[in-house]
Ligand SMILES: Nc1ncnc2c1ncn2[C@@H]1O[C@H](COP(=O)(O)OP(=O)(O)O)[C@@H](O)[C@H]1O
């Protein structure tokens with residue numbers, strides 16, 4: 069059986085709206101990668117990552133989801149590409165198995181290869197000899213079609229793929245960088261063949277920097293910190309932090325003032341506190357504030373409250389669905405975590421205050437909530453991932 073996938077050239081990593089030339093009135097963007105004037109600061113992170121890539125350093129970037137990993141790496145890739153470095157970007161989020169991994173990575177290699185359509189077709193033959201590429205026309209553009217023999221063993225495909233970026237770098241006498249976004253997904257594959265082969269192939273690639281990014285911090289730690297796993301000690305750890313509050317405030321003030329909206333020091337402080345300086349929730353709240361304050365031209369305390377109400381009621385059906393999917397014990401634990409900042413969750417006091425029962429049953433509930441990405445570890449304690457869900461719980465269930 070043949071497997072077909074389409075690859076538009078030259079579509080690379082996702083592009084933010086501004087990069088595509090689309091005009092956006094509201095300058096606060098969330099739910100997609102941000103670039104250009106929608107991107108705040110991260111100057112030091114960009115500089116450090118560019119240096120790492122130039123040095124062929126492998127880097128492991130992790131943070132909770134929506135902290136800005138993808139936006140950051142896209143900015144970095146744009147910069148290093150301009151310096152002549154070959155860039156490959158593979159988003160492994162949809163990679164549910166090895167077959168899907170091959171499809172995604174083959175696309176990433178194809179899209180990242182430099183050159184015109186015909187020369188890329190020739191190079192695919194050279195780098196991925198077991199993949200059959202074809203150029204096809206549709207109404208809008210020229211596309212690639214990649215075919216694999218699905219009935220055959222996947223291993224030779226994997227072997228070809230894992231050396232493709234290195235071959236391209238050698239051939240063009242350039243450095244290369246390969247990004248695996250949401251890399252932790254490989255932990256769900258049927259076996260560890262890819263993990264093992266990646267490690268042994270990549271360590272010989274001096275002119276290629278591999279960047280492994282992940283949002284599920286506990287899984288990323290398991291992959292890279294467990295001495296029994298192939299990727300143990302295989303790169304520089306780069307835990308991405310939230311954006312510096314001073315920069316975030318300046319960023320928002322600039323954008324508000326460009327729309328004729330002003331905010332007092334106290335109000336900006338309140339926006340930062342309400343969103344805990346989380347880039348995604350900060351943008352979300354500012355986005356609604358921008359709409360609400362169009363007429364008045366000034367942000368007041370009650371506007372912030374109104375924006376928050378709007379956002380929470382907009383999301384409430386999702387929150388109800390999340391809530392309905394939880395057990396009684398998990399719900400009690402979520403209420404408890406929403407009530408206190410960095411509690412000692414296994415202490416008798418905490419367990420007693422919220423009638424949580426034994427610490428072993430809480431351990432189980434925590435594990436399940438972390439697997440579902442509702443809770444994560446922070447500061448030696450546990451926190452609810454979605455800040456607005458936390459607020460919804462406090463309003464609804466306390
Ligand atoms: N540097 C930044 N400047 C402004 N907003 C940002 C920045 N990084 C992230 N964001 C906000 O966070 C959201 C999620 O960013 P994204 O890059 O997709 O995060 P991740 O890849 O970590 O999940 C964006 O849609 C944007 O609203």
Ligand SMILES: [Mg+2]
Nearest residue numbers: 137138139249
């Ligand atoms: Mg991402």
